[in-house]
Amino acid sequence: MISPDDAVDSKDPRLVKFVAPAGKWEHTGSNYDDLVSRIVGMMTIRGEREVARDVMRMTFREIKLIQIRKNCSAGSPDGENTVINPIAVVREAVKNCTPLLLLQSVPRGGILYKVPAPPVSDSVAIHAAVKLILDAGKDKPREQRIWISLGNELIAASQNQGTAVKRKIELHKQCEENRAYANYRSH
Template sequence: MLRKVMRDVLLRRGTPWYCPAVCMSQYSPRFVDPVFKKESIVALEESGEISAIANMPVKAARNNDTCSVFHDDLVSKFINYVMKKGNKRLARELVEKGFENIKRIQLERYHLAESEEEKAKIELNPRVVLRRAVENSRPLLQLTPIKRGGVRYQVPVPITEKRSYFVAMKWLLEATREKERTVHFPEKMAWEMLDAAANQGKVIKRKQELHRQCEANRAYAHYRWS
């Protein structure tokens, strides 16, 4: 109905009704997404699928798509979650300062370590610390309210991979912002990431509490299919 109304308005103005304002995309379905990462290109060459899309029309890459070896999808997504009101420059600066704090803390622990075994366990790369923190914070199940017979039950269901990454980073940011306001955001974020990377802290407790609730409500799991 909305599409028909917009088409009539555009026709009265003399504008073609098939313009991108109505179709929402300037590419037809036969256009394929751009492959700009070296790993993806190598995988396509090994599987032989690259010959199938060699002569296909390709969509234009987005302005944040890059083939740089320094690009990390997880860090980029985390910066987007930190961002507020579209101020991405500030969000990037906060995350970079948080990484700097992680590096300083880990270097201090490294130099205070007495044995080589302790030094080998200390991770100095902030990106690896962030990835470990997110992986340790990812939940395996979630509770979904399902109504049966006038009663709403909290039913445990498996969580998708994309949703689990979102929940983990959301919990990390919520735990960071819940800390005392006298401490700057990068420092709070650094300590929260280090705790989560070591399987400690508020986020890990929150994940374990969610799993305990799912275990307690496992008797309602059959409502997911009924």
């Protein structure tokens, strides 16, 4: 340790602190969100991440427009409670669509059984929730743009409604029906 009384040369290696460069996907921006980046990665087709980012930007724009319209509507009693921040809407939607149990295929005696099991980690559960939301957003009329249907689905899921939440409930019902096979689980 260097005391304040010691005379130290300015080229002393003890005064140098090496700084590692930031990783390829690390961000310091205020609007960066890890979950949104993960959704963009799951939306990416054939390596075209920039197209997926544009779709996500348009989805955020759509969410904001819908929420502002809802907030400004004259007779809306819950106008003050409307969340306009799209990242908060996405986080709430993923939280509401995260399943408690998943179905795993386990072979026993030449037959594949669908065995209910809790997700291995939070990451797996979040992946399943995002998959439910994206699949629900893709079920749309051909002439409707993906960002419009995805924005509507995210808003509905953030309010515990919509197709993604229904699919999560159906998944839980299937897990309840296959409860008898729970002892086949390997982990």
